[in-house]
Amino acid sequence: MPTAARDAWDALNDRQRIYLTVLFHYDQDLEALRRRESARGRFDNTPAKAWRRIPFNNPYGPVPNSLRAQGVYDSGAGATLAALRARGLITTETAPGILRDPVSVWLTRAGRAAARAGTGARPAPARPPKGLLAERLWRQLAAAAAAERDGTRCQEMRGENHLYLCVGYEQYNSRGYLRGRSVPTGTYYVFTEAGRAHYRTHHATYRELYPAVDAPPLAEGVS
Template sequence: MSAAAEVWAGLNDRQRTYLRALYDVDQALEDEHRQRGARGTFDPAPARVWRRISFNGAYSPVVSRLRAAGVYDTGAGATLAALRERGLISSETTPGVLTDMVDVWMTRAGRAAVRAGTGVPAARTARPRWALSEWLWRQMAAVARAGEDGLLAEQLASTTHLYLDAGHGDRRGNRAYLRTEQRMVPVTYRHRMYGNDQTWTTSQPEYRYHLTDAGRAHYAEHLGAYRELYPDIDAPDLDVQAAGADLGPAR
C-alpha cells in the first residue's frame, strides 16, 4: 500500500467526504484555469490565488456537496482541523461581521490521498474544445433537470452565471447557454402586535434559470458525448418544451 493510500485509509468516513468535496472543487478550479488559457485568457497569478476555495462563502460549492451528504454542521471546523493536521489541506480564517470566512487550499498530499483512495486519475481525460468543464456541465444538467419550472437562481453554483448567463454575453469566454426568468411570487407575512395576529400578503421577484436556444442546441447535440466524458453527472434527455418558448423577460 502506498503512503497516500495509507493516509486515506486512516481517515474516517466524514473526513473522507470533506476531503473529496474539496478535491472536486479544487479540480474544477484547475480545469477552469486551463480552459481560460486555451481561450487565450491565461491568468499568470500564482496557483494559491486561483486555487483558493471559499469554504463557507455564499453559494460555496463545497457547502452544497457537504449538505447533500448530511455532514455540514457545527463540527465542520474540527473536521477541517483534522485534515489540516495531517497536511492534506491548508486554510486561512478572516474575521467577518456575522461569521468568520474560511478559505481552504488542497495540498499535494491531499490530492494524492484522494486519488489513491478513490482511484480518480491524476489527469483528466482530454475533452473536445467545444466541451464545457465538468463544473459548468453539472450546472447545465441541473437546469435541464429542473424542466419547464426552471432552476432557482440561488441553486446555481458559485460564479456559473459569469460563464453561461446570456446576461453576461459581452464577457470574454462567456457562452450564452442560460437565461433568467423573473416571476413575481406571493409571500405571506405574519406579525403579532398588541396581542393580535396580523397577516398580510405581498409579492416579491423570484429568478429562475432556463436554457437558451443556443444552450438547448448545445445540450442536445453533445449530450451523448457529455455522458461519456462526465458519467457521474445526471444529465437527462431534454423534455418536449419548444425551444424559444416565451419564458418571460430575460435579464
C-alpha cells in the same frame, strides 16, 4: 498507487473522507477552469494560491451544499478541517468578516494524492498555456540549465526536440532557445539570449505546471 497516499486515505474516517473528496472535486473544477482559460489565451501569472482557493463557509456555496447534501455540514465542520490540516492534507486561512469569518481552504499535494488514491481519480494531463512549452521541451531546457556553461550534449537531445528548440530550424517554427556550440569533445546545445529570457521569465510558472521536472534556476552568466 503510491503507498503513502493510500495510507493517508485509509487513516481517515468516513466523515473526513467525504470532506476531502468534496474539496478535491472543487479543486479539480478550478484546475479545469484554469486550463480552459489558458487554452483561450487568457493565461496569466496569478499564483496557484489565488486561483486554487476554496471558499468553505459561504452558506450557499457549492462546497457547503455538497457537504449538506451528505449530512455532514454541521457544527463539527471546524474539527473535521482541523483533522485534515493536522495530517497535512489541506491548509486553511480565516479572515475577519461581518456576519461570519470567511474560511478558505487549499488542498496540498499530499491531499490531492490521497484523494486520488481513495477515489481512483486520475490526474488530468497538463497542457501548456499559450506561449509556453510542452513538458518534453521544458525538460530539455531544464537539462541545459542544469549543465550550466557546458550545455547539453547533442546526443542527449531526445527525439526531434531540437527541431522545436534550436536555432536553424525555422521551418519547424523553432523557438530558437538553444544553439549549437562545437568544441573538440563534441557539439553541445547552450542557451541563446531568447532562451535565457524565456527560462528566467517563466521558471516559476513551469515549476508549477510540470512539478516532476527538476528545473534549477538559471545561473547568472550561463550561455
